[in-house]
Amino acid sequence: MNRRALQRFLHDRAAVVSLIVFALILLACLGMPVLGYSDYVSLDIGNHYAPVSLTHPFSTDNLGRDVFTRVMIGGRYTLGLSFLSTLIAITCGTLLGILAGYCGGKTDSILMRISEAISAIPYILLVIFFEVSLGWGKGWFFLAIAFAQIPAILRTIRSAVLKIRFREYIEAARAIGKSTPYILFHHVLHNISTAILVQACSSYASAIISCSILGYLEFGISFPTPEWGRMVADYFHLVQSHGFLVVIPCVFISLSVLTVTLIGNGLRDAFDIRGGSHD
Amino acid sequence: MFRFLLKRILTAIPVFLGALLAVFLLLTYIPGSRLGYLPIAGNGDLLDHLFTLFHVPANVFTRYLRYIYDVITKLHFASGFHHRDLSLEVLTRARLTLFLTFLAFLLIVLVGIPLGTYAAGKHGKWQDHLISVISLVLSSIPPFCLAIFLAIVFCVTLRLLPVFGMNGPKNFILPTITIGASGLARTIQTVRANVIEALHRPYIRTLRSHGVKERKILFGHALKNSMIPTVSIIREMTAEVFVSTFIAEWFYAIPGIGYYLIQAVNARDYGVVLACTAVTAVLILVFGIISDFLYYLLEPELRHREVSHE
Numbered sequence: 001m002n003r004r005a006l007q008r009f010l011h012d013r014a015a016v017v018s019l020i021v022f023a024l025i026l027l028a029c030l031g032m033p034v035l036g037y038s039d040y041v042s043l044d045i046g047n048h049y050a051p052v053s054l055t056h057p058f059s060t061d062n063l064g065r066d067v068f069t070r071v072m073i074g075g076r077y078t079l080g081l082s083f084l085s086t087l088i089a090i091t092c093g094t095l096l097g098i099l100a101g102y103c104g105g106k107t108d109s110i111l112m113r114i115s116e117a118i119s120a121i122p123y124i125l126l127v128i129f130f131e132v133s134l135g136w137g138k139g140w141f142f143l144a145i146a147f148a149q150i151p152a153i154l155r156t157i158r159s160a161v162l163k164i165r166f167r168e169y170i171e172a173a174r175a176i177g178k179s180t181p182y183i184l185f186h187h188v189l190h191n192i193s194t195a196i197l198v199q200a201c202s203s204y205a206s207a208i209i210s211c212s213i214l215g216y217l218e219f220g221i222s223f224p225t226p227e228w229g230r231m232v233a234d235y236f237h238l239v240q241s242h243g244f245l246v247v248i249p250c251v252f253i254s255l256s257v258l259t260v261t262l263i264g265n266g267l268r269d270a271f272d273i274r275g276g277s278h279d
Numbered sequence: 280m281f282r283f284l285l286k287r288i289l290t291a292i293p294v295f296l297g298a299l300l301a302v303f304l305l306l307t308y309i310p311g312s313r314l315g316y317l318p319i320a321g322n323g324d325l326l327d328h329l330f331t332l333f334h335v336p337a338n339v340f341t342r343y344l345r346y347i348y349d350v351i352t353k354l355h356f357a358s359g360f361h362h363r364d365l366s367l368e369v370l371t372r373a374r375l376t377l378f379l380t381f382l383a384f385l386l387i388v389l390v391g392i393p394l395g396t397y398a399a400g401k402h403g404k405w406q407d408h409l410i411s412v413i414s415l416v417l418s419s420i421p422p423f424c425l426a427i428f429l430a431i432v433f434c435v436t437l438r439l440l441p442v443f444g445m446n447g448p449k450n451f452i453l454p455t456i457t458i459g460a461s462g463l464a465r466t467i468q469t470v471r472a473n474v475i476e477a478l479h480r481p482y483i484r485t486l487r488s489h490g491v492k493e494r495k496i497l498f499g500h501a502l503k504n505s506m507i508p509t510v511s512i513i514r515e516m517t518a519e520v521f522v523s524t525f526i527a528e529w530f531y532a533i534p535g536i537g538y539y540l541i542q543a544v545n546a547r548d549y550g551v552v553l554a555c556t557a558v559t560a561v562l563i564l565v566f567g568i569i570s571d572f573l574y575y576l577l578e579p580e581l582r583h584r585e586v587s588h589e
Contacts, residue, residue, distance in 0.1 A: 117295075119563070120559075121556060133308075219544070229421075257421070258415065262415070
């Protein structure tokens with residue numbers, strides 16, 4: 001089943017191209033600072049808006065800082081923090097979703113009510129809570145993003161579990177006396193693993209959006225550390241004269257989200273989640 | 280039908296109270312919060328009498344009850360900072376936010392559903408590819424980036440639309456697009472996928488063999504049968520649309536609830552934050568109830584068995 005899914009994924013041109021582009025962005029964010037593009041703070045006011053060259057591939061900003069370096073360092077924060085929040089949200093959301101879907105009844109309805117309540121609170125609030133209690137501007141907002149994403153993940157995982165909840169193999173496992181934790185981890189988790197993977201991709205895409213939104217609202221990482229959303233806010237007053245300073249981070253955010261979404265779509269089609277006939 | 284609505288509204292109330300309690304506790308226990316100083320005793324109404332009668336100690340829960348009581352009975356939103364009632368401010372702003380959100384949902388429904396169906400009808404042709412690519416791109420641009428792109432194109436380069444101001448219907452075009460774009464894109468994708476799936480069903484072949492017009496098959500039958508997933512995807516995006524509304528208000532300087540909230544967060548004015556959250560939570564829950572009701576109308580099965588929340 002896995003090899004067939006991989007083959008189908010590799011035949012999906014959009015997904016493969018996105019995978020390559022996203023890998024390149026990631027590689028550049030991790031590798032470029034090592035290759036000498038690592039100075040993102042020192043000012044060189046005489047050299048502002050320098051012509052595009054190998055030392056300044058994206059020119060320099062109004063204070064003479066290299067834009068390329070800032071974008072690459074910023075990507076580490078945006079993509080890294082979004083990844084952390086997705087990891088936390090997927091772990092918690094999956095556990096709770098399995099609990100809700102498998103146990104059903106009271107547990108299920110209480111968990112659904114709680115998740116409804118969470119999604120009624122704008123996550124900007126959770127951001128201020130985490131940021132003020134753990135330290136402002138240090139990037140703790142990823143906990144808030146993770147928290148805000150749990151309801152959506154919970155719903156998806158729950159409906160995936162409900163689909164296989166009453167299948168024969170689970171009945172059989174229970175009939176031969178397997179314990180509930182064993183059934184949950186060996187049968188349920190194993191059978192919804194592809195759904196989790198696809199959900200992780202779409203969660204990651206929306207985490208990147210949330211992360212950059214918080215940066216744009218200046219709730220995120222504090223000055224002078226670059227972060228893609230924060231860069232947009234910082235350079236916004238220059239949008240009429242030097243629009244590229246704003247457009248470049250915007251393009252990087254959108255490109256990352258687009259590629260992650262396409263990878264997720266490719267995985268979904270490859271595993272044929274909609275049909276649900278992969279087990 | 281009324282039983283369903285009543286039941287749905289009654290289940291929304293504890294959810295609202297729980298959400299507000301969570302926010303209240305969060306904001307009270309933030310280091311340096313002034314929310315702890317919200318007035319607890321005062322105007323000598325029923326709640327105060329009860330508190331003094333039963334010797335209820337003043338703690339965070341009594342303050343919470345007091346707050347809820349004021350909001351429900353007098354529409355009074357206490358503010359920790361200003362010592363004045365925020366209700367006029369909050370409700371005027373909420374009206375504007377609601378109007379913007381309504382416009383965005385109008386865009387999502389009135390443009391998204393026909394476009395998605397049209398793309399499904401042209402499945403595999405260039406119109407379909409064009410619509411798919413555009414919706415894919417729209418769904419992956421964060422609202423503030425889209426706002427900047429739109430401002431650069433329509434305001435700076437083409438000089439067609441104003442960026443800021445509240446002088447007429449022209450001012451609402453760009454915010455509506457900014458708020459609705461990603462929801463619109465997702466609606467188009469969902470409708471398209473579901474209509475394409477419906478078009479492969481046997482009953483469509485039967486209709487075709489009877490000589491029913493293609494347009495009628497598409498919009499009358501295939502679309503009608505894929506409305507349920509559409510309503511559920513629109514229901515799921517409600518919270519996201521509200522966040523986009525906040526961003527659009529911030530960008531276009533529209534004095535709505537989101538602008539107020541972000542300003543209050545920056546000023547650490549937690550009374551205002553609490554009031555804005557309460558109003559937003561009510562709006563989100565009301566949208567949830569409306570879409571559940573639509574769901575109920577569309578899904579005949581639901582009318583017969585217990586309402587499940589999937």
